[in-house]
Amino acid sequence: MLNPSPFAWVSQYLFGFFFAYGVYLPFWALWFEDQGVSATDVGMLMGLGFATRCVANLLITPRIHQVERLLPALRWATLACTLFIAMHLAAGANIMLLALVTVLFNLSFGPMVPLSDAMANHYASRGVLDYGRARLWGSVAFIAGSSVVGYLASQYGANMIVYTALAGFVLSMLLVMRTPINPPVSEASHAAERPSLKSLLCDKEVVRFLVLIALIQGSHAAYYSFSSIYWKEAGHPESVIGYLWSLGVVSEVLLFAFSKKWFAGWSLRTLFVVSSMGVIVRWGLTASTVALPALVVIQLLHGVTFGIAHIAAIQYIQKSEANKMVALQSLYNAIPLGAFIALMMAVSGWGYEQWGANIFWGMAFMGVLALFIKVEPKSKPVKDIKEFSQPEPQK
Template sequence: MFTVAAKSWLTLYFVAFYFVWGVFLPFWGVWLSGQGISAEDIGLLFSVGLVLRFVSSMGLLPLVSSGSSILRLLRVLSFLTLLAFAVLFYLQGYLWLSVITLTINFVIGPLVPLGDIIGTRLVNQIQLDYGRVRLWGSLSFIAGSSCIGWLIVEYGQPSILWLIVGASAVMWTVSLLKLTPQLDDGQTQEQGVKQSLLSLLKQRNVLLFLIVVGSIQGSHGAYYAFSSIYWKGIGISESNIAWLWAIAVAAEVLLMRFNKKLFTNWSIKQMILLGLCAGIARWWVISFTDNVYLLAVVQTFHAFTFAVTHLAAIRYISQQKNIDMVPYQTLYSGVALGLLMALFTYVSGIFYEQLQGQVFLIMSLLLIPVLWCLKIWKTA
């Protein structure tokens, strides 16, 4: 087994994973639609899949404590992700497509927080600049979404599955590489993590934190599940759809690259307020326009709706005692990025057939009450 520097390993992992994510997230709904799955069923599969990401994150992440156990879980889940995608070459029909899509969501869910956990440990261990490593993942997301947009035009929707299987094979291969130096075990308390999750949820400020950041991130549910389908339905080409996704992530990359210069003097609440207001505006504009240029402009708001909100959440988590960082990360991944996004996605799936683009207006309206939650939330 080859050995690579820890920083290079994490960079390669982010590149491999987010290439898969860049194909799966924007275009899996398109692929399912091409297999005859209705928009309502796609919304249901996406929302149930998000619940399963919540279940897997909440169930599996507390089990890891040592550096070796983190890497072992990541390698197993990477292999299962590859296997689940690959069997779709042989298994067809609504039942199999549904079961395998849900399985994919279950096994892929913890792969994002596992990468973040490894990154957090390397920050302390080798003084890693996490932001600069993570932005390579965002660039890879752009590459994946742009590449599949071109392939669909040239070779049709079957290319989605072919590319995602190939990229998953690369991700699994990268996960097998050894790190140098090896991951430290850190200062987690394996026996106390599970018990602390419920106690944390009972704390008012923690609950408000999850509601606020979870609502902002969850409002992306309609965007992730239906934006490509909606834009294609109103006459926007697959290549332009891919570019719209790429523009959003490019804005995210630029913000992450310069976030220290831009937000060093901002408070956590100010950063989240920016993400919240940008979300209200972004989904409202998407709900009424089919102008590609206007959509391109508003897609740059992804830097605020996703990136700024995520950076603020990570900053908040990092301010907790080291012993509490694992359960905080677990709740953020499972509840905010999983359960609440599942709820928003389910709502969008129920109404998409009837409302089409107006479902994004619902996302915008659902964020307005969150302003009050943010007002009463105390960050310290």
């Protein structure tokens, strides 16, 4: 166990990490609210976290380009996350201290997904692990984390949210300290010329792609920040809220498990249109009702609004010229999944305080705008959908 196989190391580390993430993403806004933080400030703090992760992934993560440095970097990042998550308890309701620990935590947290994915991809490219099977344990752990913390918080109070997240990071810390039997080692470097991020941002086709995916994924901002608060105010206990979040991840996992069968032959345009329609229906329903049967349908649509959009984005990147793929992946994670969601979280915090659940109509309108944007990469032959790796749950 101290020197596990690459598959065991990756899958077990992802289990510990995503258990903690399954606590953090659905319930952190509830913990902020329990400390007496206003809805506007909750949105600002949650948005600040996403913005910090964006900066970390643009400025810090790319510096760790040699595979030998992945394991030490993951160890330091996991240790820092463990310390900074605990510091939230000392911050209490002090908004300045909460902002400080939010920044420190997300500077450490941001690189963990791309670094662990890089480890998995290193081994997958050498045929020593199946990325999909290893990544699946992260999705299972996210479900476990959100379900467990929902029960604990409803029974013992909101501070269990921090304690449960801390337990997940302690587990991750123990797991990351082990060294796989085949530690990652670089092969002779090859100088593949890549376009700069600046040059890509001057490409109108790339900008259209980023705007389209930002509208679809950015529509989840109010959901990430305020759905738990909204549902709790409607009378649903934390345990039910945890199960609802878990159901969203289950729909995502099922969608990716059967994506090859269900979406074979679908065009990029079709995938984006279906996802955009899902955005309109999902957030329109969210704004209209808090009835439990409707919430089940709303959460099952997560596979459509997040999962199908992710499939389409990855397909777009894989169809692009080979020398652009890494840079496009970086922009995809940093802007639509980072900076834009951060902005929309701040906006939705203000909007939720002003209009309550009607803010979700604004999220639904983003799906309407997305229907009018068409993207098509210039280049490589279409890749089979079976090559798509599973995404990070609910981001």
